[in-house]
Amino acid sequence: MRGYQAILMVAVAAWSAAEGLAQQQKSAVAAAKTAASEDGLAMTPPMGWYPWNQFGQGPQNETLIKQTADALVTSGMREAGYSYVGPDEGICFFRNDNNGQLATNLKRYPSGLRGLGDYIHKKGLKYALYTDAGTHTCSKAMPGTKDHEQDDMRTFAEWRCDYLKIDWCNTKGQDVVKTYTTLREAQLAAGRPVVHALCTWGGGQPWKWAAAIGHLWRTTEDICGPGRANWGKAMQIAFANQRLYRHAGPGHWNDPDMMITGMRGLSEAQNRSFFSLWCIMAAPLIAGNDLRSMSKSTVEILTNLEAIAVNQDPLGKQGHVVRKDGKVSIWAGKPLYDGSQAILAFNQGTEPADVQIKWVDVGLNEKAELYARNLWMHETTGPHAGGLSVNVAPNDVAMFRISKNNAFPIPPIISADSYLVTFRTGDGTTAQSLSKAIRITDKGTNALPAWKVTPNLPDWLDVAVVRDGQVQTVTCTVSTAGLEKGLHHALVRLDNKEPVSGRPLSAFYFDVDLEVAQDVRDGHR
Ligand code: GLA
Numbered sequence: 001m002r003g004y005q006a007i008l009m010v011a012v013a014a015w016s017a018a019e020g021l022a023q024q025q026k027s028a029v030a031a032a033k034t035a036a037s038e039d040g041l042a043m044t045p046p047m048g049w050y051p052w053n054q055f056g057q058g059p060q061n062e063t064l065i066k067q068t069a070d071a072l073v074t075s076g077m078r079e080a081g082y083s084y085v086g087p088d089e090g091i092c093f094f095r096n097d098n099n100g101q102l103a104t105n106l107k108r109y110p111s112g113l114r115g116l117g118d119y120i121h122k123k124g125l126k127y128a129l130y131t132d133a134g135t136h137t138c139s140k141a142m143p144g145t146k147d148h149e150q151d152d153m154r155t156f157a158e159w160r161c162d163y164l165k166i167d168w169c170n171t172k173g174q175d176v177v178k179t180y181t182t183l184r185e186a187q188l189a190a191g192r193p194v195v196h197a198l199c200t201w202g203g204g205q206p207w208k209w210a211a212a213i214g215h216l217w218r219t220t221e222d223i224c225g226p227g228r229a230n231w232g233k234a235m236q237i238a239f240a241n242q243r244l245y246r247h248a249g250p251g252h253w254n255d256p257d258m259m260i261t262g263m264r265g266l267s268e269a270q271n272r273s274f275f276s277l278w279c280i281m282a283a284p285l286i287a288g289n290d291l292r293s294m295s296k297s298t299v300e301i302l303t304n305l306e307a308i309a310v311n312q313d314p315l316g317k318q319g320h321v322v323r324k325d326g327k328v329s330i331w332a333g334k335p336l337y338d339g340s341q342a343i344l345a346f347n348q349g350t351e352p353a354d355v356q357i358k359w360v361d362v363g364l365n366e367k368a369e370l371y372a373r374n375l376w377m378h379e380t381t382g383p384h385a386g387g388l389s390v391n392v393a394p395n396d397v398a399m400f401r402i403s404k405n406n407a408f409p410i411p412p413i414i415s416a417d418s419y420l421v422t423f424r425t426g427d428g429t430t431a432q433s434l435s436k437a438i439r440i441t442d443k444g445t446n447a448l449p450a451w452k453v454t455p456n457l458p459d460w461l462d463v464a465v466v467r468d469g470q471v472q473t474v475t476c477t478v479s480t481a482g483l484e485k486g487l488h489h490a491l492v493r494l495d496n497k498e499p500v501s502g503r504p505l506s507a508f509y510f511d512v513d514l515e516v517a518q519d520v521r522d523g524h525r
Contacts, residue, residue: 034211035184036251039193040495040507042215043250044312045284046163046195048084048128049077053258053288056226057139060090061108062116069123071291078124079443080303081312081413082287084163084195085120086128095143102143102155117160121420121511128163129156133179134170144170146179149186157192160511162419165197176204184213192491193509197255197284207244211252216284218255219244223288229263231270235348238277245318245333248282250503254318255284262289262298269396272376273346275301276397279311280319280331280342305443306375307399309410310334310342314503319343323361328353328392332362337411337501340373340403347392355398358387364402373401373408380406409445412498412505416440419510421476427517431481438510440472444498448472451494451508461490461512478514482522488514 036042049068051060069085072078092109093102104113111119117127131137131152132144145152145166156164166183168176180198187194196214198206206217220237224230241256248254259278261271278285287302294302310319319334319342327349334342343362345355360366369383376399390398401408418438425432442448451472453463462477474494494508 034251035196035214040493040504041193041195041251042253043504043506044314044316045253045282046084046197046216047082047285047308047312048126048163049082049287049291050086050088050128050130050165050258051090051288052088052226053224053229053260054227054263054290057089057091057141060087060092062111065090065116066119068291069120069125071294072125073123075291075294075299076303077287077291077299079415079441080305080308081415081443082285082302083124083126083415084128084286085125086116086130086161086163088130088165089137089139089142089167090130091141092129093142095148100148100151102148102152113159118420121160122418124415124417124419126162126419127160128165129159129161130165130167131156132167132169132171133183134168134172134174136170138167138169140170145183146171146174149182150189153183153186153190156194157187157190160192161194162509163195163197165199168198168200168203176200176206177209180206180210180213193493193507207247207254211247211249215251216253216255218257220256223257224260224263227264229260229265231266234260234274238274238281239321241283242281242318242320242331245281245320248316248318250314250316253282253284253316256281258286258288260288261301262287262294267395268297268301269393271298271301273395273397275304276307276344276376276399277331277346279307280334280344280399282311282313282316282318282334285311304375305410305413306373306378306401306408308413310336310375310399310401312411312413313337313342314411314498314501314505322363328355330355330357330361336401337498337503338403338407338409339405340401340408342375342399342401344397344399345390345392346397347394350394352394353392355390355392356387357390359402361387362402368404370402370404371406373403375399375401380408382406409500411444411500412448412496413443414440414505414508415443416508416510420513421510422513422515423478424515425480425517425520429518429521431479431520431522433477433479435475435477437473437475440474440494440508442470442472444470446499448496448505449499451496454493454495457492458488458490460488460514461492463492465494474510476512478512480514480516480520483514483516483520485516485519488516
């Protein structure tokens with residue numbers, strides 16, 4: 001950790017020097033380690049849900065977040081890869097005047113923010129929270145982290161937060177690089193790996209420097225006001241974000257904001273187009289609609305595994321516009337792990353469009369004879385020589401994978417039935433051994449190797465992994481011999497690789513809690 005911090009400080013000091021942003025742009029990602037190269041987080045774009053787009057501030061409370069967590073499971077979204085969930089600027093904490101520490105607003109979150117996190121983890125989901133880098137959050141209803149960076153990051157770690165969006169309101173006079181660097185260092189010092197989502201709305205051009213500090217950064221202003229999906233604005237944002245494609249990659253993503261798919265006012269074609277654009281841009285897939293009352297069509301769009309496979313591809317390339325003829329744009333530049341390419345044609349006109357997609361326009365050999373997998377029709381056609389003709393309805397897309405093979409495998413899409421394993425011993429001073437398991441499921445085509453346990457476990461814990469096709473069972477065995485009464489905790493890290501490309505998957509972390517009722521005598525383990 002210390003070596004990493006030193007690299008981070010040297011890198012940031014170099015960037016802050018007056019050599020100019022253009023230079024930083026070229027060297028930053030190549031020369032510096034990314035945040036993810038240490039913690040292994042967000043190796044593919046994070047997927048989850050945040051309340052802001054649909055709800056704004058007022059309706060956010062524990063019931064809404066728990067119902068949404070439940071809906072992530074019952075809708076099938078969890079199994080499709082969505083995992084991060086929690087309140088946004090939902091008046092969830094205040095600063096305690098007596099000790100300067102953050103404390104839960106128990107009126108809105110009666111289980112406490114740690115209790116809410118436990119609920120989410122036990123549902124097989126990960127815990128997302130929100131704060132601000134300035135004196136206050138945007139509405140000023142919550143305190144910001146300014147001058148409390150160390151304490152607050154420790155508190156978020158104690159609440160067992162896995163993903164933290166850090167906004168940039170009320171930051172007058174603060175240097176953006178220094179501020180987010182301080183926050184990253186405070187997160188490292190707090191010792192819990194957290195996906196760090198910067199939110200400067202593109203201010204300070206974070207794509208040029210933030211890969212060493214965080215895992216994703218907003219590139220544009222808000223996509224909509226709460227409850228008011230705005231198609232025109234969403235499209236402006238998509239076209240602005242696609243231009244930044246060179247800056248994205250595993251562990252460091254351009255974030256064009258939370259999704260509006262499934263919000264009132266959008267047609268099915270718009271929902272499909274929006275989702276396809278976010279998928280091909282390797283954008284974080286953070287749903288923003290009300291998951292408790294989705295139409296069948298919205299669920300089908302949000303859980304289309306063939307589109308999600310493009311977004312979650314291990315190479316992590318960001319697709320972008322390669323040709324625009326009037327209202328029709330062709331998007332490509334998205335090579336995938338199996339040698340195929342994702343492409344799409346998007347029609348923003350009011351009439352259906354006949355579109356010729358030539359292989360040369362999307363970076364392929366003009367003479368090639370290639371198969372095309374339609375990712376919304378779920379059909380393979382071909383081989384096609386030279387290109388593909390397709391009719392695209394107004395506001396709609398045609399999205400394909402193109403390959404010389406007639407097979408379109410799905411990369412790893414990981415979910416778990418829990419991220420929290422809890423043990424409680426009965427009364428008594430005799431040593432006990434107890435076991436519990438969690439299951440990790442992969443929707444990918446190629447079976448994964450066994451997840452590897454990072455060997456830094458405390459003496460009282462053993463973790464063993466058993467593979468059975470797409471499901472791996474992770475068994476935790478605790479031995480209480482010699483342990484003192486009280487709560488013992490471990491954070492376990494598992495790592496794995498995608499077998500075709502050899503690219504690392506996002507590290508898989510989970511918590512183990514062991515509550516020991518009485519001091520236990522030494523004994524056999
Ligand atoms: C900013 C962010 C939004 C949302 C609100 C909350 O505007 O960009 O995504 O978090 O703050 O106030």
